[in-house]
Amino acid sequence: MSIMSNYTASLGILPPELEKFLQGHSATLLIKGAPGTGKTTLALEILKIMSEKGESTYFSTRLSLEKIKNQFPWIKEDFSFERLGFEFLTNARLCTPEFFITTLGRVIRKTKGCVVLDSWDAIAKELDLKERLKLEKALVNMADSYKVRLIFVSEEFTHQPIEYIADGVVTLRHLWVFGRSTDKYPPLVRRRSAREIELEKLRGVPIHQRTYVFTLYDGRFTCLLPYRPQIAIRSFKATPDLDDWHISTGIPGLDKTTKGLPRKRFFLLEIGRRVGLRFYPLLFTLIQNTIHSGRGAIMLSSFLPPPEFRKGIEFPGINKEPEKDEDYLGTFKMIFLGKTYEETAVNYTREYERLRHQHKEVIEFIDLNAIEGKFGLKETISFLSDAATRVFEANMPAVLLAREGMTSLDLTSRLVAVHVVIDDLDGALVIYGISPRSGLYGVITEKNRHHLIELM
Numbered sequence: 131m132s133i134m135s136n137y138t139a140s141l142g143i144l145p146p147e148l149e150k151f152l153q154g155h156s157a158t159l160l161i162k163g164a165p166g167t168g169k170t171t172l173a174l175e176i177l178k179i180m181s182e183k184g185e186s187t188y189f190s191t192r193l194s195l196e197k198i199k200n201q202f203p204w205i206k207e208d209f210s211f212e213r214l215g216f217e218f219l220t221n222a223r224l225c226t227p228e229f230f231i232t233t234l235g236r237v238i239r240k241t242k243g244c245v246v247l248d249s250w251d252a253i254a255k256e257l258d259l260k261e262r263l264k265l266e267k268a269l270v271n272m273a274d275s276y277k278v279r280l281i282f283v284s285e286e287f288t289h290q291p292i293e294y295i296a297d298g299v300v301t302l303r304h305l306w307v308f309g310r311s312t313d314k315y316p317p318l319v320r321r322r323s324a325r326e327i328e329l330e331k332l333r334g335v336p337i338h339q340r341t342y343v344f345t346l347y348d349g350r351f352t353c354l355l356p357y358r359p360q361i362a363i364r365s366f367k368a369t370p371d372l373d374d375w376h377i378s379t380g381i382p383g384l385d386k387t388t389k390g391l392p393r394k395r396f397f398l399l400e401i402g403r404r405v406g407l408r409f410y411p412l413l414f415t416l417i418q419n420t421i422h423s424g425r426g427a428i429m430l431s432s433f434l435p436p437p438e439f440r441k442g443i444e445f446p447g448i449n450k451e452p453e454k455d456e457d458y459l460g461t462f463k464m465i466f467l468g469k470t471y472e473e474t475a476v477n478y479t480r481e482y483e484r485l486r487h488q489h490k491e492v493i494e495f496i497d498l499n500a501i502e503g504k505f506g507l508k509e510t511i512s513f514l515s516d517a518a519t520r521v522f523e524a525n526m527p528a529v530l531l532a533r534e535g536m537t538s539l540d541l542t543s544r545l546v547a548v549h550v551v552i553d554d555l556d557g558a559l560v561i562y563g564i565s566p567r568s569g570l571y572g573v574i575t576e577k578n579r580h581h582l583i584e585l586m
């Protein structure tokens with residue numbers, strides 16, 4: 131089953147600036163980009179929105195209606211031609227430029243909503259520069275006169291004459307991310323592909339963020355908005371263990387890509403430099419799932435969680451008695467670094483053993499960045515060694531937190547069964563697995579729970 135199969139409400143999202151532009155009075159938009167970057171998908175997503183306000187037309191010079199429906203099956207379910215008065219396709223693949231212009235003029239005059247021209251290149255390349263500019267001005271003026279929104283789709287990636295007269299210009303691109311040559315890992319180990327939309331011009335609309343990462347998951351154009359940490363719900367329901375050897379993280383998509391928390395092994399969460407504290411909601415989901423599974427959870431860290439999470443996340447095992455046997459909840463204990471490594475290690479081990487007496491199973495959450503930052507590499511390795519002994523003897527996993535660029539990260543990654551990276555792309559929070567290797571996923575929140583959507 132697909133990771134996002136039950137969360138289709140999160141699909142079909144446009145950048146907020148582009149949404150505001152479409153709600154305004156501007157008439158023309160140019161969507162440009164190399165082949166395969168998602169231009170037609172974006173155009174259809176806009177057409178879906180605009181068709182709710184009036185009759186709209188998809189004017190194609192290259193695709194048939196049958197091919198469009200096969201490539202975008204959601205159209206059959208979401209579009210109601212009778213209710214919306216929506217004319218989907220006018221096929222002009224075999225038309226001459228003159229016939230195309232005549233036909234398009236007729237469509238613009240009768241349309242009340244939006245006309246998508248996919249693609250404009252098929253006609254524009256048949257004209258010389260002077261004729262092309264003259265025709266583009268005529269089409270823009272016609273759209274203004276009839277109050278019709280006209281969307282040009284073009285595969286010319288360079289600057290075009292129409293950019294100067296169109297009200298809006300957006301560019302889609304396919305790019306490689308992560309895997310810099312300066313990394314300790316070979317670049318291909320971290321290298322992933324992503325799609326990005328750049329808002330070059332939106333007349334009358336302030337552009338607060340110029341680029342957004344997006345996905346074409348399930349044939350829909352879905353923009354990933356900047357990740358805003360949200361307070362976890364109190365009515366948290368634990369996810370059962372995946373099997374005898376793997377415990378759930380509490381995040382279904384993460385379970386699917388990593389197979390969960392492996393018993394007797396380490397689970398490494400590497401935090402990118404630009405993430406800051408935004409990973410905390412994901413971490414606390416892991417902790418909540420541990421507690422609501424009736425297990426103990428202990429965390430070694432150097433600072434308190436952000437105040438909003440301390441207020442909103444309830445650790446029910448503390449000062450709360452279960453009402454029924456099935457409501458039995460585990461205990462969470464946070465340990466802070468002491469003045470010396472020896473003091474910290476002794477205090478942590480003592481609290482860990484106390485939890486072991488309370489609960490049959492305890493999962494450790496260890497902030498390696500805190501240990502290395504205060505005590506150094508040698509002590510970090512020593513703590514890892516002791517933790518490895520504990521998880522093996524207890525038949526339980528341990529979650530390790532490491533920051534990008536740590537000295538001990540290279541060694542740590544060789545000791546773990548699972549290595550997952552949490553990073554930032556255009557403000558969105560993304561996740562990918564190094565071991566086991568996985569594609570790139572965006573983190574979204576729906577119904578106050580975290581889910582992963584594949585960036586494809």
